[in-house]
Amino acid sequence: MYMMSAMQLISRYLLLTASLASVVAWGQTPSSPLPEGAHRETVQRACSSCHAVQMFSGRRMTRQQWGATVSDMIGRGAKVTDDEFDEIVGYLATAFPLNGDTSAGTAATKQTKAPRKPSLIDQAGSQDKQIVDEDAAALGRTVYIAQCITCHGTRARGGSRGADLVRSVLVLHDRYGSTIGPYLAKGHPSTKPVDLTKDQVVNLSHFLHQQIGDTLRTGPYNNVGNILVGDAKAGELYFEGAGGCTRCHSATGDLAHIASKYDPPVLQQKFVFPENRAITKQGTASRQHGVATVTVTTSSGTTVTGEPLNIDDFNVSLRDATGRYFSFKRSPDLKVEKHNPYAGHEALLETYTDKDIHDVVSYLETLQ
Numbered sequence: 001m002y003m004m005s006a007m008q009l010i011s012r013y014l015l016l017t018a019s020l021a022s023v024v025a026w027g028q029t030p031s032s033p034l035p036e037g038a039h040r041e042t043v044q045r046a047c048s049s050c051h052a053v054q055m056f057s058g059r060r061m062t063r064q065q066w067g068a069t070v071s072d073m074i075g076r077g078a079k080v081t082d083d084e085f086d087e088i089v090g091y092l093a094t095a096f097p098l099n100g101d102t103s104a105g106t107a108a109t110k111q112t113k114a115p116r117k118p119s120l121i122d123q124a125g126s127q128d129k130q131i132v133d134e135d136a137a138a139l140g141r142t143v144y145i146a147q148c149i150t151c152h153g154t155r156a157r158g159g160s161r162g163a164d165l166v167r168s169v170l171v172l173h174d175r176y177g178s179t180i181g182p183y184l185a186k187g188h189p190s191t192k193p194v195d196l197t198k199d200q201v202v203n204l205s206h207f208l209h210q211q212i213g214d215t216l217r218t219g220p221y222n223n224v225g226n227i228l229v230g231d232a233k234a235g236e237l238y239f240e241g242a243g244g245c246t247r248c249h250s251a252t253g254d255l256a257h258i259a260s261k262y263d264p265p266v267l268q269q270k271f272v273f274p275e276n277r278a279i280t281k282q283g284t285a286s287r288q289h290g291v292a293t294v295t296v297t298t299s300s301g302t303t304v305t306g307e308p309l310n311i312d313d314f315n316v317s318l319r320d321a322t323g324r325y326f327s328f329k330r331s332p333d334l335k336v337e338k339h340n341p342y343a344g345h346e347a348l349l350e351t352y353t354d355k356d357i358h359d360v361v362s363y364l365e366t367l368q
Contacts, residue, residue: 035095039087046080046088063093069281074277085277086285086300130175132210140207143200166215171208177201227264228362232353235363238356248344251367259365268361274345290341294318299333
């Protein structure tokens with residue numbers, strides 16, 4: 001499987017299977033408002049109904065990375081217009097940047113050090129997922145060394161004397177010491193209770209969740225690899241021939257200088273999933289240039305065109321450009337025509353190979 005589609009499919013699978021339950025973290029404030037900023041209301045309307053504030057505040061990403069995340073949410077059904085997409089990404093990139101000041105809703109505080117680079121693992125998991133505090137994890141390391149390292153090893157992966165804590169269900173279910181604390185207070189099966197303060201338990205929890213994250217980040221889907229591994233000449237031949245790309249696109253027309261606009265991973269995403277929006281190299285949001293529509297013609301000759309809301313064997317419903325809603329019962333004399341601007345790309349999903357994809361992306365990269 002090619003790199004970017006594998007990343008997207010795994011991210012979507014994890015996100016789709018994430019729990020929607022909100023569990024109040026032990027020793028933590030359950031909720032806090034989003035920081036002040038332009039278009040915060042848009043983010044609250046579009047995102048907060050499904051995501052807790054902690055899902056945002058625990059991430060620090062670039063504008064491009066926030067754009068990819070929001071685009072993924074749109075692909076899963078979030079109703080966001082082009083203008084709202086730009087507003088949401090702009091707010092998130094400003095309120096939760098990869099580096100710089102962060103806000104807790106009142107006074108901004110300067111980060112003492114650059115955070116770890118986010119990965120797909122940061123975007124996956126349940127809504128109440130513990131957000132690791134690096135400073136607390138450093139304190140937790142000292143607790144771990146004093147109390148746990150002899151049996152569980154330097155990286156908490158276990159050994160002959162202790163379990164692998166990275167794979168421990170008790171640790172995975174823990175949120176800020178919620179399960180670790182009571183377990184240690186009762187004691188291990190073979191030892192006496194461990195006497196730790198509440199702060200020490202929370203710090204230890206941060207350290208163990210940090211180890212889990214570090215272990216998962218060694219997986220193959222963490223960072224985008226070098227995808228410019230294809231043959232540009234072969235990609236040009238496919239673009240102009242078997243791929244049928246020239247029926248809608250031109251290297252000197254709509255795709256002129258496309259490589260100066262998008263990075264290679266985004267180029268590949270736009271080729272495979274053209275409806276996805278993205279952030280350009282210049283930091284601007286891409287726009288939707290085509291929307292699927294349906295035209296319904298009744299037996300009397302009345303024609304209505306709009307964005308399809310539902311099409312099945314019994315009914316057709318749509319909303320036209322003015323926002324007016326229409327619904328029709330399917331019958332032999334009701335004509336329904338679908339217009340999908342991305343039909344060509346969808347057809348290619350069944351035919352192209354990994355090599356074809358990499359070749360075309362390598363060709364598109366030459367269009368500087």
